[in-house]
Amino acid sequence: MRLHNLEVSAFGPFARTVEVDFDELGSDGLFLLHGQTGAGKTTILDAVAFALYGTVPGARKDGKRLLSDHAPEGSVPTVRLEATIGGRRLRLTRSPEYQRAKKRGAGTITENAKATLEWLDGNGENLSRIPDIAREVERLLGMTSDQFFQVVLLPQGEFAKFLRADNEDRGKLLEKLFDTIRFKSVEQWFVDRRRASAARVEEHRKQVDLLLARVSTAAGIEVGTEGDPLSWSRKLLEQAAETVDLASVELARTRTVEEKARAAAAESRRVHDLQLRRARANAELAQLESGAAERDELAAEVDRARRAAAVGAVAVDAESAARDAETAVSRARALADGLSASADGAGLVAPLSWPQTETDRDTIRAQARDWTAEVVRLDALLAEARTADQLGRDLEAMRGRGAELSRRAQELASARVQWPEELRAAEEAVRSAEHAQAALPALEETCARAADAAAAATELMSTRASLGERRQGAANARTRHQDARDRLLDLRERRIAGMAAELAAELVDGDKCAVCGSVEHPEPARPGDSTVTKADEDAARVAEQKAASAFEAETERVTQLERTADLLIQRGGDGDRDALRQAHAVATADVERARDAAARLARATGAVDELRSRGVQLEEQSRAVDNERTALETRIESADEQVRRMRDRMVEAAGTDRSVPARRERFDVLATRAAELLDARDRAATLDTAARELSDRAQTAAADAGFASLAEALAAVRPAARIEQIDAVLTAARDRLVAANAVLSEPDVQAIAALDPVDPSVPEATAREAATAVEVAATVVAEAETRRTNVERLTTQLAAAMKGLGPVLAQHDELAGLADVVEGRGQNSRKMSLRSYVLASRLEEVAVSASVRLRRMSAGRYEFVHSDEAGSRGRRGGLGLDIRDDYTGVVRSAKTLSGGESFLASLSLALGLADVVAAESGGVVLDTMFIDEGFGTLDADTLDLVMGVLDELREGGRVVGIVSHVDEMRQRIPSRLHVVRGRTGSTVEMIAG
Numbered sequence: 001m002r003l004h005n006l007e008v009s010a011f012g013p014f015a016r017t018v019e020v021d022f023d024e025l026g027s028d029g030l031f032l033l034h035g036q037t038g039a040g041k042t043t044i045l046d047a048v049a050f051a052l053y054g055t056v057p058g059a060r061k062d063g064k065r066l067l068s069d070h071a072p073e074g075s076v077p078t079v080r081l082e083a084t085i086g087g088r089r090l091r092l093t094r095s096p097e098y099q100r101a102k103k104r105g106a107g108t109i110t111e112n113a114k115a116t117l118e119w120l121d122g123n124g125e126n127l128s129r130i131p132d133i134a135r136e137v138e139r140l141l142g143m144t145s146d147q148f149f150q151v152v153l154l155p156q157g158e159f160a161k162f163l164r165a166d167n168e169d170r171g172k173l174l175e176k177l178f179d180t181i182r183f184k185s186v187e188q189w190f191v192d193r194r195r196a197s198a199a200r201v202e203e204h205r206k207q208v209d210l211l212l213a214r215v216s217t218a219a220g221i222e223v224g225t226e227g228d229p230l231s232w233s234r235k236l237l238e239q240a241a242e243t244v245d246l247a248s249v250e251l252a253r254t255r256t257v258e259e260k261a262r263a264a265a266a267e268s269r270r271v272h273d274l275q276l277r278r279a280r281a282n283a284e285l286a287q288l289e290s291g292a293a294e295r296d297e298l299a300a301e302v303d304r305a306r307r308a309a310a311v312g313a314v315a316v317d318a319e320s321a322a323r324d325a326e327t328a329v330s331r332a333r334a335l336a337d338g339l340s341a342s343a344d345g346a347g348l349v350a351p352l353s354w355p356q357t358e359t360d361r362d363t364i365r366a367q368a369r370d371w372t373a374e375v376v377r378l379d380a381l382l383a384e385a386r387t388a389d390q391l392g393r394d395l396e397a398m399r400g401r402g403a404e405l406s407r408r409a410q411e412l413a414s415a416r417v418q419w420p421e422e423l424r425a426a427e428e429a430v431r432s433a434e435h436a437q438a439a440l441p442a443l444e445e446t447c448a449r450a451a452d453a454a455a456a457a458t459e460l461m462s463t464r465a466s467l468g469e470r471r472q473g474a475a476n477a478r479t480r481h482q483d484a485r486d487r488l489l490d491l492r493e494r495r496i497a498g499m500a501a502e503l504a505a506e507l508v509d510g511d512k513c514a515v516c517g518s519v520e521h522p523e524p525a526r527p528g529d530s531t532v533t534k535a536d537e538d539a540a541r542v543a544e545q546k547a548a549s550a551f552e553a554e555t556e557r558v559t560q561l562e563r564t565a566d567l568l569i570q571r572g573g574d575g576d577r578d579a580l581r582q583a584h585a586v587a588t589a590d591v592e593r594a595r596d597a598a599a600r601l602a603r604a605t606g607a608v609d610e611l612r613s614r615g616v617q618l619e620e621q622s623r624a625v626d627n628e629r630t631a632l633e634t635r636i637e638s639a640d641e642q643v644r645r646m647r648d649r650m651v652e653a654a655g656t657d658r659s660v661p662a663r664r665e666r667f668d669v670l671a672t673r674a675a676e677l678l679d680a681r682d683r684a685a686t687l688d689t690a691a692r693e694l695s696d697r698a699q700t701a702a703a704d705a706g707f708a709s710l711a712e713a714l715a716a717v718r719p720a721a722r723i724e725q726i727d728a729v730l731t732a733a734r735d736r737l738v739a740a741n742a743v744l745s746e747p748d749v750q751a752i753a754a755l756d757p758v759d760p761s762v763p764e765a766t767a768r769e770a771a772t773a774v775e776v777a778a779t780v781v782a783e784a785e786t787r788r789t790n791v792e793r794l795t796t797q798l799a800a801a802m803k804g805l806g807p808v809l810a811q812h813d814e815l816a817g818l819a820d821v822v823e824g825r826g827q828n829s830r831k832m833s834l835r836s837y838v839l840a841s842r843l844e845e846v847a848v849s850a851s852v853r854l855r856r857m858s859a860g861r862y863e864f865v866h867s868d869e870a871g872s873r874g875r876r877g878g879l880g881l882d883i884r885d886d887y888t889g890v891v892r893s894a895k896t897l898s899g900g901e902s903f904l905a906s907l908s909l910a911l912g913l914a915d916v917v918a919a920e921s922g923g924v925v926l927d928t929m930f931i932d933e934g935f936g937t938l939d940a941d942t943l944d945l946v947m948g949v950l951d952e953l954r955e956g957g958r959v960v961g962i963v964s965h966v967d968e969m970r971q972r973i974p975s976r977l978h979v980v981r982g983r984t985g986s987t988v989e990m991i992a993g
Contacts, residue, residue: 001141002959003048003928004089007080011050012043015070015985020044020977022928025990026959028975030950033930033963035979038485040986041963044979045930051081051092052137053145054115054130067098070985074100076111082120086140089120092133099559099566105574106464108562183838190819197812204805211798218790230802233795240788247784251777258770265767268760274752281743288737295733298726305718311701312717318694325691328684329354335677344371344670349677355688356681364678371671378664381653385660388646395639398632405629412622419618423611429604436597443594447587453572454580460568461577467561474554481547488540495532836879840866842916843879850905850912857904857945864909865891904946907931911949930961947972 003026009017025031035041046056050066067077080093094115099108117127117136127133141148212229219236336352339345348367352360572580650660657663707713743749823833847864854862867880883905884891897905914929931950950960961977962969970976978989 001086001928002084003081004084005080005082006044006047006051008044008047008078010068010071010075010077011047011066011079012068013038013040013070013981013986014043015068015072015075016987018986018988020988021990022959025975025977026928026961029958030960030962030973031975031977032969032973033961033977033979034965034970035986036981037965039979039981041979043986044977044988045963047079048081048930049145049149050096051079051094052083052141053148054094054096054113054134055145057149066096068985085137086142088123088140091118091120092116092137093118099562102566102569105569107467107565107569108559109566109570110563187823187833190815190823194812194816194819197808197815200808201805201812204801204808208798208801208805211794211801215791215794215798218787218794220787230795230799233791233798237788237791237795240784240791244781244784244788247777247781251774251781254770254773254777258767258774261763261767261770265760265763268758268763271752271755271758272760274748275755275757277743278749278753281740281749284736284740288733288740291733295730298729301718302723302726302730304716305723307705308707308713308716308718311698311705311707311713314694314701315698315714318691318698321687321691321694325684325687328680328687332677332680332684335673335680339670339673339677342670345673348674354681355685360681361678364674364681368671368674368678371667371674374667375664375671378653378660378667381650381660382664384646385650388643388650391639391643391646395636395643398636398639402629402632402636405625405632409622409625409629412618412625416615416618416622419611419615423608423615426604426608426611430601430608433597433601433604436594437601440591440594440598443587443591447584447591449572450580450584450587453575454577454584456568456571457575457577457580460565460574463561463565463568467558467565470554470558470561474551474558477547477551477554481544481551484540484544484547488537488544491532491537491540495534495537840879843881845916846909846912847881848912849915850908853911853949854905854908856949857908858901859945861886862901862905864905907946928959928961930963943968943972 003022005022006020007017008014008019033041033044049056056066068075071077076095077098078093078095080091082089082091084090092115095111095113097113098111100111101108113130115128115130115133117133119126127136138144208229212233215233215236219240221236336349340349348364351363568574654660654663657666702709702713705713707716844866847866851863854864863884863886865882865884867882881894882891883894883897894902894905910931950962962973974991976991978991980987980989
């Protein structure tokens, strides 16, 4: 990278446009950048950095105040740099974000940062997007902004800190300069793998612990493991097996005792039961003997009842037949009387006799046939009458339908007349809703802007009040700072003017003068009344710095309030608050009306579609109604004629009766009653004959059964239930007698006849106790067997889990140890992580490169020594950096160096680091380099050595810029850029050697 030209305008202390021609200034390869404190020397370097990366080094980038306070109103801060990077010549133009006064009204607004990149070699497309420019510059330079600031703009103060820093702070800087992301990823990979492995180990251990707990539960104990878990589990298994064996022996013993007790109880119960049966049989025989006479009387009653049963059945049938015959004759007479009530029926009944003859039956049958034939003829006419009635009803319905169709035709005609107007109204509603929906977004946006403007107006009032107070405070702070700055400059100039008196005050007779070297001091300068001491200057500098900090803080507060006010004005708050609130209310009402109208769009569209469909439906319905009316009129005319003809025939068929149905009903009743009369006379004759026959059979049956008369036979009749009851009593007595004799004749009963009574409760209680003991022993055996089975199963699972835990634990220990080594812990004796190791290797390269220059600048006395020892208290190792003093052969800390020696070490370290970073970035050639301050601490001889090293830096066409206050540097370096400070801003003077 080589710089050609830099142009700065309204940037930092430079109010006007200043230009630096690096080609002319660096033609000798070495130039000096000097000027008064605060003139803007460092701003030149900031401008180069800003042109390339859009930011400035160090803490200055946090201030964000790059616009010159001295620049005229309306000036635009601009930096333009021409350079050759990566073999391509380009021009970078940048303008930072800044605040400017509004063109209208009070307050300021923020101008955004801008940038352009122009290819001066004519190849490629020019760029105007800041991210694109940043990527292109970083690609060409091969380094980030942090690397560039360390490599090209060598900040000596920073490297003095780096030189004296501990390993942690030194590592942070090296991580900024060297990419260690991939090594960090490796470290994180080991951490993640170790965490996952630890989780697997913990999972296996939890499984083992769970199995141990389950073994304890299965074994019925609460204590934990004793020694090896697997051995402990197997010991519990052996104990469980022993328990099973002991419980089985006890079960066999209790079963033997229980069998003996059960046999004794059974025998006692058998004897007791036999004794009870013998006693009950004897009691039964005694009871049967006492009731023998009563049972004989019951047997005689049953015999008479069984002989009278047949006679009673015939007598009952005869009596029932006589009653049925009498009832049938009465019904026949009643039917004849009813039929005689009419003239036609009276003619039929008059010639009949009783008992009836066959002639009577033929007369009734013939008359019934004639009447039935007349009913059939009239039924045919009634069907036609029903048809006529239905046609009449249909005719009335058709006339009603005709009237309804007429009304419907009128309604359809009216609707067809109104339909076009309704469709036009619905279409107009759709258009209104569509217009409201289309206007709604704009109205909502207007409402939102009005709401924001109303809120901003209220907030702007309070912000402007605060801004006025802050501006007055900033003006006062600026005045105080300017006064403090003027006082500092005045004191500094007066001190320089009185420097001879200050040096003379330190002269001692016999000692050499620090200026001329003489031991004689004939006329030393005397301080005057206005002489300024270093303490005065230091106090003034402190006061100036405090005033500057206060001014900057007040200015920042004003800037923040101005930015806030600009934002509020941009939101529309710079108007009348009442008007803005009214505008917001109007906009809100407009939005609500538009939303209501837009919400009706779907309903209005549906209404239009429905009306269009309705028009077609009205046309179709009108045609359908007209067609139906025409057909209906034809059907009404035909039905009316048919009904008239049918009703004429009905009048003729009714005869003397009032109607055909009445005539048909009269003849139907006559025919039915005649048929009923014939059936009733036939039934009465049949039942009368049967009753006389049954009466004769009952008299004969009584004599055959051995009874003197029918009345005696009927008195001996008993109900079946009584007979069954007597039979049951007699049968039960016989069964009881047989059963009692059978019991007494049994051998077992006869065998216990002479024995004393036996009580079975005692042996039964003994048997029950033995059975309970067997159940308890069986339960103990089952529980012991279950416990042994569970312990055996869980012991097998525990053995498998312990076997699986071993490899997992070994693998985890190996992985954890390796992860600890990568992280700089464990067996890593130097406490160096992988990243620290990489950074240590880079630092070693830096130390080698820096030592070459340090030996030259220190006349071979000093060189850097890289140390990879571990830090104290377990801190990161490998980043130690000490100094070897060849005068003493001792390696000592860099903190023991003097001020000048520290400068030499820092400069050497900066140059060495620049070489290594450049190589790390792909070997980018850095043709331009700046070295900032630090030369004032060197004596003349050392300065010669340093200048020799700097002369070597410019070999091969490299340009080195030195920023320094030291006057001797102006004598040694003929090409200079002088930054001149002024009240209206700084300017530059270029002096080419």
